[in-house]
Amino acid sequence: MIRVVLPAHLRTLARVNGEVTLEVEGPVTQRAILDALEARYPMLRGTVRDHVTLKRRAFVRFFACEQDLSHESPDALLPDAVANGIEPFLIVGAMAGG
């Protein structure tokens, strides 16, 4: 079970409170988590990553285990603590705009 923390605006869109938990089959990567997230909450498609290129939106960041993983490959394995559900995968609206 993967734990995902969404920013407030995306929780509102997805109509959820608190953390989201997802089942991810196979290697736990950013791409696998986002695929599972968008499959369960299709209203979030296009809000975290581009519909077509699947690239992360510029002002969205991915944190986990006190690390900024935003620039990691979407296919890189995430830390075991995320894969084991000990630590959440955080989707964060970047500080921007001063």
Added chain:
Amino acid sequence: MSRVRLLAGTKKGAFILTSDGTRKKWEVNGPLFGGWEMYHLKGSPADPNRLYASQTSGWFGQIIQRSDDGGKTWHQPGTPPGEPTTAPDGTPKGESNKFLYDTSEVSGRPLTTHQWYDGTQRPWEFKRVWHLEPSLNDPDMVYAGVEDAALFRSTDGGQSWQELAGLRSAKGHLWQPGAGGMCLHSIILDRKNPQRIFIAISAAGVFRTDDGGKTWRPVNRGLKSQYELPDPDAEVGHCVHHIAMNRTRPNVLFMQKHWDVMRSDDAGESWHEVSGNLPTDFGFPIDVHAHEPETVYVIPIKSDSEHYVPEGKLRVYRSRTGGNEWEALTNGLPQHDCYVNILRDAMAVDSLDPCGIYFGTTGGQVYGSADAGDHWEPIVRDLPAVLSVEVQVLP
């Protein structure tokens, strides 16, 4: 008695303001979608309870919202709460915010770039929806004017969107962004000719289709933009801020250009200036009285570099002669120390008699007049900066 519903989009959410037909006491509901930029909300003329809204964010992109009950509840089209999140064929829903430029061989080519500030060509890149224009007779059909400038249409209530790519063939390689971005901000549907649509783009100009959106051509003859375009006969590249029409007279159009207030009596084939005695002819919104086709409203702004009303006075200017002769309307509006702007989609007229006029400011005020502009009252004073105002008259 009729009721009136104002739909106000602001920098930090949407607000719905309602009144009875006297338009004296208003109820303010909101914020809806708090914290999001609400570029535009508009109701379907065919079903006033069907509302569409453009919800945008620099962080999370574009969202389309729809209400089927006059704004009480909202959902992303195709993803209503409690319904399956995949279509019967297994395809995920959530396509309502997917605006893909048409690059097909048949309809989307050869144009795939527009002019950038430095004169180079740059591919179209979707940023946001500026304006939503529901069909006059089909609640499920709605047009979206977007940045980078293009026109999209949905025929399934906003669930999916298709570009009318013929527009980009109208010299799209010469279009360039204005300071606010290369946005398609005005869409006017012709009530007498369902095949005819007018759109306006900053900074490209006005374009018209006479075949329901398949082919388009620029209709900018007569526009002079000497500070932006040295060529006095340039067909495109004009920074049109807004266009307006009285629905009973679709061949007569009024325009607030970057500088100049303009008029066309032949459906855009030619334009002539009607700025007349305005204190400045720079501005953003323009609208036409619902029952008097020669009565036009503008709100002049000091200049292109000073985006606030001149002399600290908030004055709506009204012409009852189709332009050239303008009178300042000030009763009830602040006449000192006022330095707000009024954006292009932030003025609307209702269809009651006497005609009601409404506008919202970057200072967060929404003003209304129930007597065609003679007297004004603030409906609400302290909203976030107002991006758009639309009005509906309900039975």
